Amino acid sequence: MWEYTDKVKEFFLNPKNVGEIEDADAVGEVGSIACGDALKLYLKIEDGKIVDAKFKTFGCASAIASSSALTELIKGKTIEEARKITNKDIAEFLGGLPKAKMHCSVMGQQALEAAIKNYLGEEVEEKQLEGEIVCECFGVTDEEIRRAIKENDLKSVEDITYYTKAGGGCENCLPQLEEILAEVRKELEQAQEKKPKKLSNVQKMQKVLKVLEEEIRPALQRDGGDIELIDIEGDNVLVSLRGKCTRCPSSQLTLKDFVEKSLQEKVSPQLTVEEANE
Numbered sequence: 001m002w003e004y005t006d007k008v009k010e011f012f013l014n015p016k017n018v019g020e021i022e023d024a025d026a027v028g029e030v031g032s033i034a035c036g037d038a039l040k041l042y043l044k045i046e047d048g049k050i051v052d053a054k055f056k057t058f059g060c061a062s063a064i065a066s067s068s069a070l071t072e073l074i075k076g077k078t079i080e081e082a083r084k085i086t087n088k089d090i091a092e093f094l095g096g097l098p099k100a101k102m103h104c105s106v107m108g109q110q111a112l113e114a115a116i117k118n119y120l121g122e123e124v125e126e127k128q129l130e131g132e133i134v135c136e137c138f139g140v141t142d143e144e145i146r147r148a149i150k151e152n153d154l155k156s157v158e159d160i161t162y163y164t165k166a167g168g169g170c171e172n173c174l175p176q177l178e179e180i181l182a183e184v185r186k187e188l189e190q191a192q193e194k195k196p197k198k199l200s201n202v203q204k205m206q207k208v209l210k211v212l213e214e215e216i217r218p219a220l221q222r223d224g225g226d227i228e229l230i231d232i233e234g235d236n237v238l239v240s241l242r243g244k245c246t247r248c249p250s251s252q253l254t255l256k257d258f259v260e261k262s263l264q265e266k267v268s269p270q271l272t273v274e275e276a277n278e
């Protein structure tokens with residue numbers, strides 16, 4: 001038996017915004033009754049803002065609660081804001097969903113996307129279906145599977161089935177799901193390796209000092225100036241200009257265009273440089 005949060009129970013027993021908007025500005029439909037879940041979402045949009053949202057769904061308690069939660073989440077939002085809503089937001093709004101029911105939140109996100117495309121005139125034709133069908137039983141494409149893995153950090157084929165339903169029928173698609181999972185996990189790991197590692201305060205201090213001593217100070221000293229490191233507060237490097245630099249009318253340019261740029265390039269792009277009040 002699934003463990004439902006009180007909010008899921010509340011949104012299932014007393015769903016908000018059930019029904020149809022007759023003069024809807026956008027309609028998004030996903031799923032099919034043959035596959036067990038279907039959702040039709042209606043939006044009323046004024047000046048780019050969603051002023052009303054209603055839904056009709058065929059599905060389990062989680063599908064009803066997720067659809068209802070979605071309508072509550074998007075009312076009052078602009079199209080741009082609504083576009084950023086993910087299935088995670090829907091599940092979080094409900095205080096969580098059983099893992100095996102996460103596909104209901106994904107269905108909500110897909111219906112919203114379809115409705116927004118419909119509003120913007122980007123009709124979702126069958127031929128435009130993103131990707132190729134991998135799971136014939138539930139009509140799930142490789143792109144849907146890739147996206148679910150990336151957005152929800154899925155780590156097993158079982159998780160893919162929970163989030164997309166793919167693999168939950170005849171199981172013929174399981175080898176392909178394994179392949180896609182391995183590919184996407186590899187991509188995610190490579191992206192993680194490329195991310196610059198966050199420096200500790202000591203590392204940051206050491207690197208800033210090294211660049212100052214080896215590159216910045218010698219360059220300034222050649223023109224009779226100099227610079228001293230006073231402190232580092234978070235990503236803000238406080239320095240004091242010395243020698244000719246103190247009287248130079250373009251000292252602020254030196255700080256930003258030379259000192260700050262050098263430190264951003266060699267240490268961290270987040271660094272800013274300011275003159276300390278001594």
Ligand code: FES
Pocket residue numbers: 134135136137138166167168169170171172173174
């Ligand atoms: S083809 Fe995926 S479960 Fe049947």
